[in-house]
Amino acid sequence: MTTRLSTAPNFPSDLDLVHLRRVIALSAAAKESGKHPFAAMVVDRQGRIITEAGNNSLPPDGDPTQHAELTAVARAASLLPPGEMVAATLYTSAEPCCMCAGAIYWCNIGRVVYALSEHRLLELTGAHPENPTFSLPCREVLARGQRTIAVLGPALEDEAAAVHQGFWRS
Numbered sequence: 399m400t401t402r403l404s405t406a407p408n409f410p411s412d413l414d415l416v417h418l419r420r421v422i423a424l425s426a427a428a429k430e431s432g433k434h435p436f437a438a439m440v441v442d443r444q445g446r447i448i449t450e451a452g453n454n455s456l457p458p459d460g461d462p463t464q465h466a467e468l469t470a471v472a473r474a475a476s477l478l479p480p481g482e483m484v485a486a487t488l489y490t491s492a493e494p495c496c497m498c499a500g501a502i503y504w505c506n507i508g509r510v511v512y513a514l515s516e517h518r519l520l521e522l523t524g525a526h527p528e529n530p531t532f533s534l535p536c537r538e539v540l541a542r543g544q545r546t547i548a549v550l551g552p553a554l555e556d557e558a559a560a561v562h563q564g565f566w567r568s
Contacts, residue, residue, distance in 0.1 A: 422491050467490050492519050
């Protein structure tokens with residue numbers, strides 16, 4: 399399997415930018431509510447938002463598996479049939495981690511568009527104990543599967559990074 403790269407023609411489209419700015423705004427709202435500043439949403443083939451999610455992995459009440467991407471794709475998979483999931487896009491404020499990449503694969507998402515790269519996120523978080531970032535791009539995880547998933551990003555990286563400013567201070 400190969401993943402298509404972010405050099406795809408017409409990337410980012412105007413619709414991609416609208417949806418990325420929406421998840422960046424949702425990540426800012428998560429930060430304002432005391433959560434980690436991440437958000438994601440699943441959009442169907444017509445561009446309609448099916449699910450939105452913020453990160454809910456922050457202790458003591460959060461579940462460390464409740465990353466925004468995992469939550470958004472799991473909810474969408476309960477609402478859309480597999481054939482529609484293949485045509486859906488996951489928009490996320492940051493590149494999906496390896497756990498979320500697995501969920502994306504198993505939930506049958508066909509396209510991923512992200513704002514902030516894992517590499518840039520690591521620069522922002524450093525060794526913060528609440529975000530022990532893997533140095534493993536989602537493209538590498540998804541490339542090991544048996545079907546093609548388009549992975550596009552980063553895009554609007556500076557806008558997404560701005561939300562993280564000041565959050566990861568120890």
